[in-house]
Structures are given as C-alpha cells and as structure tokens.
Amino acid sequence: MTSPFILIREKVLSFLNAELDRLTLWLPVAFGAGIGFYFSLSAEPLLSTGLAAFLCGGFLLRDTRKNQALRLFALFVFLFVSGFFLTQVRTRALSAPRIKYPLSAVQIAGTVEDVSDFSEGAQVTVGNVKIKSLAGWKTPRKIRLTLPENVPVPQTGDEIEAVAYLSAPKNPVTPTGFDAARQLYFKKIGAVGSLEGNIQIVKPAKTSPLRDKINKRIDTVLPDDTQGIAKALVTGGSKSVPSDIVQTYRNAGIAHILAVSGLHMSLLAGLIFFVIRSVLALIPKIALYYNTKKIAAGIALIACAAYLHISGASFAAQRAFIMVAFVLIAALLNRRALSVVSVAWAAFFILLFKPEAILSAGFQLSFAAVTTLICAYEKGNKEYTRFLEKREGFLFSLLSGIVGVLMASVIASAATAPFALFHFRQLPLYAVFISAIATTLTGFWVMPALTIGTILMPFDADKPFLISASYGIKIINRIAETAAGLPHAVLSCPPMPVWGLAFAAFGGLWFCLWKGRVRLFGLMAFALSLVSPFLTTVPDVYVGLRTAAFRNNDGLLVFREKPLDRRTRQIWLNENHQTRLLTTECAYGLCLYEKNGYKIGVANTKIGAYDACEMKDLDILFITVNFDGQCAAKRKVTRSELSEAGVYMLTLAPEKIIVKTVSENKGFRPWSTSYPFVSLIDEWKGLKPL
16 A cells, blocks of 8 residues: 555655746745745844854755755755845844934934925935934934925935934834834934924035936926826836825725836837837838847837836836846847746846845735736737637727736736735725726826926927826826725725735745646635735724723724824824724823723823722733832733833733734844844954844
C-alpha cells in the first residue's frame, strides 16, 4: 500500500512540473513577503539577526546548486531573507533625529525641498534645517510645515526663515489607523508644525522648477473648480484637489483618476507614439529608409520619463512607467512585453529601491489592478479575438469596445475591492459603470487636451487646450456628484484586519499566477478577505489621553464633551462612518459606561478620580490626570500608562473584555517616538538601540 506522504509528494511534484514556467513569477512575491514580514514585527530585530539570515540563505543557495528542486526552494528562501534584510538596512540608513516634545515659537531656517498644494493651504517640506534652540545632532534633517491660506507659498529651492510651532509626527489613534509617523520616517521628516507669522525668503531659488511653472500656468488659465484636478493629472498634485471633491470621487469609485498611474502613462505614451509615427509616415525619405515604429517608441519613452519626473514619481507612477517602458523597449527590440512577467519585474524593482512602498495604498491598488487585468488579457484574449473576427460592422466594433471598457472596469474594481476596504473602509457600489464612463472621458478628451496644452506652454498656445480639458473635468465632476448622491452609493464597513489584507494579496496572486484549476482556491481566500471586516469585533469604548467616546445603543459614538482632541475625534468618527457629533457632559469629570454586566469609568478631573476610586463595581478605571490615590476598581489605568499606550479600545463582549491599544499594534520600531536615534554606522560599531 502506497504511503499517503508519497502520494502527496507525487501530487506536488506533478503540479510543480505542470506549472514550471510560472514558478519564476513567485520570486518577487517571496521578496515582498520578506519585506512584509519585517514590517509585521512588534519589535525591531537586531541588524546582526538579519545579516545572519541573509548569509544563511546565501549558503543554502550555494549548497543546493546540484539539486534543481532544492535549489528552487533555496532561491525562494534567499529572496525572502533578502527582502527582510534589505528593508532592515534601509530602515537603519534612513534613521534621522526626531523631536519628541512640542517646541513653541522656535526660530527655524532651511531650504524648501517640496511644496504640496492643499485646498485648505499648502504644506512645505524644509531640508537642511537649523533650529536655534536645538543642537545640531538633535535637529531633524527635514521638517514639514503647514501654511495658512493667507501666507504666500515659497518655491522649491528657496532658502527661508520662520518662527514655527513644532511637534513630533503624529502616531495613529486607532490600532488599524494610518501611521503618519512611519510614513514620515522614511522621508527623513522628524517634525511637523505650523507657522507663527509669515515666511521670510532669505535667498530665492535660482530657477523655478518646471513643475511649479506648470502648476502656476494651470492656476492662471483654469477656473477654481477644475484647477486641482488638472494639476493632479499633469503634475501629480492630487493634494491640491479640494477634500470634498476627493470624497465625491471616492464615493463614486473614480478616485484612481486623481493619481498618476497606468491610465495616464499609457495614454501619454500612446498619444506620443501615434502622433510621432503618423508625422514620420508623411515624410517619404524617413518612412522608406527608417523604422518609424522604433523612432516613435523611443520618443514616447523619453516623454514618459519626463512625465514621471514632472508628476512627482509616486509609487503608482513608477510602476506605470516601468510597465510602459517594458512595452516601448520591447517595441525597440521587436519583442512582446505585455505579460505578468513585466508586472513582476516592475514590482521587484520598486521594492528593491523602496521596500516601504509595499505598505502604501497606491502600490497595492495599482499592482492589484494591473496584475489582474493582464492575467485576464492573457487568459481571454484569444477567445475574444476569435469572437471579434466572426463579425463586422461599425456598430459591432463600437459595442465591442464599450463591452471591453466595461469588462476592464469590472475586473479592476473587483481586484482592488479588498484593498479599498482596508485603506478607506468603504466600497463604491456603482464604481464599475461610473469608472468606465469617467475613464473614457479622461482618456479621449481630458488627458489628450492637457498633454497638448502642456507641450504648447512654452509657445503660449496652451490656453484653448487647457480650457477644453476643464470642460471635460466639469462633466466628470457632475457625473461623480450624481453617482455619489444615489441611494446606497457606498458600502461602509468596519476596519479590515491585517490578515484580511494578506488573504486578499495571497488569494489574488494565487489565482493570477497559476494556470491550472488549483488557482481557483485563490478565489476562496480572496472572498474571505472581503468578509473579514465583518468577522472582527467593534470597540464599545475608546479612551485617549485627551478624549474618550462610548458606543450607544444605536451604534453611534458619544464623545466626552471636555476636553476634546479634534484630530482624534475626527479620525474616530471617520472610522465609524459617522458624520454627526454626539457629546455628553460627565458629572464632575467622571464618565461611566455599562454593557453586558461590565462597568467602565473615565475620570478627567481629580474630583472625578476620587469619586471613581470609591466605586467597587468598576472593572476598569481610566484616569487622565495625575493621581496617586488607591482605587477599588479591578484595574486602574493611569495617565502615564495612557500616554504610553496611545489609545485604549475596549470591546465589552459577554464572556470578557477585549482590550487593544495602539502601542501594542504599532510596536517598538524605529519610527516610534520613544525609539532612540542610532545611525547605521553606530550600530555596526556595536551601539545597540535597545
């Protein structure tokens, strides 16, 4: 009788032999998995640990070179530990001083490195920072300042002086919330703040960057309601789009239009390629003796590289450029490039130089969409082509084109659904149809007009094209407003757990990268990710150092009236998809909450703390003021514990109280405010951060 282990081994080997040509597609996945594992840790590992794992992976790869099966396994292991170690080294290399406590009215000086326009004002990133009240080794390399609307915005390259209020980068206020401190860490920004008074420009920039010139020209020509979107499409300035329009686009399912991605890059490449090749075909000497296809592809590649630079080179734009570059270079070499292999290499190159990109919504959404679309193209292109060849006529061609756009919209919307749920906690239900319409208008009207207008700016002949684009933008705005206003336009959901995101990524890759029926198992994991938000518990009590909220019988959050942290309050409201602010006044600064036989108290005054400490029926008592008295509560959480934990979130389940804190989820990592600054060189010398 054959052993079941032998049968399983034969089945696995048979499967791997059948899918041998697809195994290499999983190599970048192994690299990304190592990066993801690094970011999932709650404590920072020693650099020597990562180095040891990397060396062991290398030795394993060397020692298995004679066995093909083991060598493939060793290659996956090596790429996994390489991703882990590379991210560890990059994290250490980007370590820079950060302020830990607020600084009031300090004199700062530095050079403007980046300017981001917002509808409520502008944000300026300042490098080469000097702060009078701080020693050089304590001074952040960069700071980010938010400018009021009435303050003139400096240009990139200006040397400035100002008086500012600075604080440490903000930590998340929910366990699943956006970690701004981590994002700013990888940009070497060690403080954020606001201005007191105006900015003094000590030395103006020698030349205005091309990006700033284009933005100023768009502001001059276009009306206010279309400026932000036009700048988002041309220079990647999506932050200049008013927040209400961004939310409308998000509710309508077309927010992807605002970020420079594959849609914009491919449209630009296609337009340049078509125009150049058509013009060259009209010149007999060139058309007869030169390969116009290769000339057009080369010029289109240069144009896309310029667009990448002008647009700010976001992760989605980088991915799009690499994909388009694969296609154009393939045209130069007479090769076929539209395949999952090119997507895999695009992901690998981005993660190789910026491993932190794996955490961004732009990276996840763009790769989910393009991978699924190309997989669908590879699997259904032959059948669709045969179907088209059997029929003729303009009407059929038009209808088939519309069906193709709708199918692409359906596939992309389905592929990105769990990632949208994780990052935005909502899913637009009409996105399939609205996205198809908006994408068509953008591709055939808005983007060509903006492209031609931008090219003609040096000749002062851009105005008619920019105005034409603004009319198209207004139509898209109207469509988005109509769609967002329809009943049940948006499905809101609780926060998705991290394991749900992992299931979505793994299930989607499993379905797309394999060829046989086994790939259908990926759909099960993908479907489970979509329901994962509804499998998690919803907190009943939120407690922070400066505010607290309790869930009432209607499922709405009721906030303690005073004191009230506006930022924390707004994030909690957004996470619960609540627009109405409900407050309650707690007697003598003591709020009490009861559910399922449990009783929670929150005291924000010493009188309230004295009263609460006499209550023997309290399960947990939070005290947000300095208080050293003895309490009868089963558990007391002091002000210092609250400050260290960030935010407590309690779920009063019938069987027990489930306690979560932001600090437990965030861990003790280099981007944590309390983590000491240790450079990569110091750590190699033996100085450890822990």
